[in-house]
Amino acid sequence: MGFQEEIKRRRTFAIISHPDAGKTTLTEKLLLFGGAIQVAGAVKSNKIKRHATSDFMEIEKQRGISVATSVMAFEYEDLQINILDTPGHQDFAEDTYRTLTAVDSVIVVIDVAKGVETQTEKLVEVCRMRNTPVIVFINKLDREGLDAIDLLDEIESKLGLTVTPLSWPIGMGQRFKGVYNLYEKKLCLFSPHSKQEVDETITITDLNDGRLDKEVGQRPADELREELETVTTVYPDFDETVYRKGALSPVFFGSAVNNFGVKELLDCFIRVAPHPQPRHAEERDVDPFEKKFSGFVFKIHANIDPRHRDRIAFVRICSGTFERNTNYYNVRTGKSMKFSNPTSFMAARKEVIDEAFPGDIVGLYDSGNFKIGDTLTEGEILHFKGIPSFSPEQFRYVNNANPLKSKQLAKGIEQLMDEGVAQLFTREDTGRQIIGTVGSLQFDVIQYRLEHEYGASCHYEPVSLHKACWVSSTKPEAIRELMQKRKKDLAQDKDGRLVFLAESAWMLRMAQENFPNVEFHFTSEL
Numbered sequence: 001m002g003f004q005e006e007i008k009r010r011r012t013f014a015i016i017s018h019p020d021a022g023k024t025t026l027t028e029k030l031l032l033f034g035g036a037i038q039v040a041g042a043v044k045s046n047k048i049k050r051h052a053t054s055d056f057m058e059i060e061k062q063r064g065i066s067v068a069t070s071v072m073a074f075e076y077e078d079l080q081i082n083i084l085d086t087p088g089h090q091d092f093a094e095d096t097y098r099t100l101t102a103v104d105s106v107i108v109v110i111d112v113a114k115g116v117e118t119q120t121e122k123l124v125e126v127c128r129m130r131n132t133p134v135i136v137f138i139n140k141l142d143r144e145g146l147d148a149i150d151l152l153d154e155i156e157s158k159l160g161l162t163v164t165p166l167s168w169p170i171g172m173g174q175r176f177k178g179v180y181n182l183y184e185k186k187l188c189l190f191s192p193h194s195k196q197e198v199d200e201t202i203t204i205t206d207l208n209d210g211r212l213d214k215e216v217g218q219r220p221a222d223e224l225r226e227e228l229e230t231v232t233t234v235y236p237d238f239d240e241t242v243y244r245k246g247a248l249s250p251v252f253f254g255s256a257v258n259n260f261g262v263k264e265l266l267d268c269f270i271r272v273a274p275h276p277q278p279r280h281a282e283e284r285d286v287d288p289f290e291k292k293f294s295g296f297v298f299k300i301h302a303n304i305d306p307r308h309r310d311r312i313a314f315v316r317i318c319s320g321t322f323e324r325n326t327n328y329y330n331v332r333t334g335k336s337m338k339f340s341n342p343t344s345f346m347a348a349r350k351e352v353i354d355e356a357f358p359g360d361i362v363g364l365y366d367s368g369n370f371k372i373g374d375t376l377t378e379g380e381i382l383h384f385k386g387i388p389s390f391s392p393e394q395f396r397y398v399n400n401a402n403p404l405k406s407k408q409l410a411k412g413i414e415q416l417m418d419e420g421v422a423q424l425f426t427r428e429d430t431g432r433q434i435i436g437t438v439g440s441l442q443f444d445v446i447q448y449r450l451e452h453e454y455g456a457s458c459h460y461e462p463v464s465l466h467k468a469c470w471v472s473s474t475k476p477e478a479i480r481e482l483m484q485k486r487k488k489d490l491a492q493d494k495d496g497r498l499v500f501l502a503e504s505a506w507m508l509r510m511a512q513e514n515f516p517n518v519e520f521h522f523t524s525e526l
């Protein structure tokens with residue numbers, strides 16, 4: 001197969017959801033369709049995480065598992081599908097956000113009973129910033145839930161997405177009969193006990209077809225006709241081009257655990273989801289079809305076992321062919337690097353590969369040379385954009401608990417921050433160090449890893465902060481004024497960029513009003 005065909009047949013995406021909405025179940029069903037796993041229950045990572053986050057040995061075990069499930073690749077209808085896992089439970093971290101910078105599209109799973117929940121809001125915000133195409137799957141229709149129209153309203157208002165349903169539920173919970181697939185003009189019948197691989201479908205192009213009443217009952221059929229009349233007038237027609245620009249999201253309804261609606265979702269996905277897309281670098285846009293290799297590190301996974309200090313850097317390939325045992329240039333360090341064991345991730349299996357193509361994720365063994373955001377090329381100076389740090393939500397002072405080990409502590413903190421585990425801010429006035437994270441588990445992980453990998457110990461002290469915002473201005477005097485008047489609220493991030501530490505939403509608003517010439521940013525990419 002030629003280079004161009006290899007790129008065109010790749011689909012790299014992430015499934016995102018609030019915990020418990022059904023991401024793991026849906027992932028598993030997709031892998032079953034792709035033949036990547038044979039039995040349900042093979043994708044366990046999230047389940048284990050949910051129960052065992054206070055036990056650090058468990059964290060260690062999970063890290064092993066989550067390397068394996070970080071990327072799951074499978075073949076379906078001649079396409080190579082790469083699913084990137086977005087950790088979503090108590091270990092919700094910046095990693096989760098950053099993974100979204102390495103995909104070309106996203107499927108959002110929403111629990112029909114719970115509607116839009118907080119983590120989904122945060123993740124979709126990142127997708128919107130990047131105009132990532134989004135497909136929505138509303139799950140658990142076998143249970144009672146919110147009215148479908150109300151749900152779509154909520155998705156539009158809370159997630160800021162413009163939606164158009166491509167399937168429509170007929171009842172829900174006990175009365176759930178199935179869905180009408182508007183995309184393929186088919187009736188898909190639900191039978192709760194069969195969990196069959198493929199749903200029973202009947203092609204019904206005309207909704208007045210008497211077979212509809214026969215299959216689902218007259219009342220549900222009439223309700224469906226009525227609802228679809230509203231749906232087709234209220235929502236725009238589906239347009240693939242608008243979807244690919246991230247401006248229109250098709251919505252499907254189903255029940256992942258019953259394998260219902262999943263095939264329709266997958267079949268639509270492979271038809272409409274984009275193949276690897278051009279990536280923006282500071283210097284220029286990089287097209288995947290360019291012959292020369294380029295890629296960037298979006299995630300670093302450390303081995304917690306001190307006897308094996310190696311890490312795996314996850315690289316998204318942006319252009320050209322990546323080859324084993326070939327020298328590549330790390331733009332940040334200026335060093336040439338060669339990889340003898342690059343790894344691909346076919347489902348839960350790791351494999352050494354000889355080559356990989358745009359859209360693929362390769363795992364590179366690393367002994368501490370990589371930082372998040374690093375670019376690899378054949379020599380060209382490129383800096384890929386869109387791998388920002390995001391404002392953390394939880395903050396603590398970090399103090400050295402063993403003065404004899406201060407060097408170890410500094411080194412440990414530096415390396416963990418390079419891995420992107422959390423962010424470090426150094427206060428302008430006192431020089432005190434604050435660690436900021438997205439999820440609270442990260443504090444425990446950092447403490448544990450500092451002790452076990454670096455022989456350093458730290459303790460935390462609470463600090464009441466709401467957000468950290470990167471500040472910039474076209475007028476240098478505006479920054480000078482901010483420095484003079486608000487030094488106690490300023491800090492530097494690990495790359496020396498100036499950050500405003502807001503104690504509350506109100507304080508942030510006041511600062512924005514008082515310093516109109518200063519811009520406050522919620523990500524580090526200004």
Ligand code: G4P
Pocket residue numbers: 017018019020021022023024025026046047139140141142143254255256257258
């Ligand atoms: P997550 O990765 O988003 O956190 O969700 P996960 O797939 O683990 O699903 C969370 C729970 O929801 C699981 O139940 C799962 O079986 C259930 N679930 C997923 N899809 C559906 C669906 O379509 N209908 C219904 N009724 N339930 C669904 P659990 O009790 O936590 O685990 P398990 O014992 O069933 O494995």
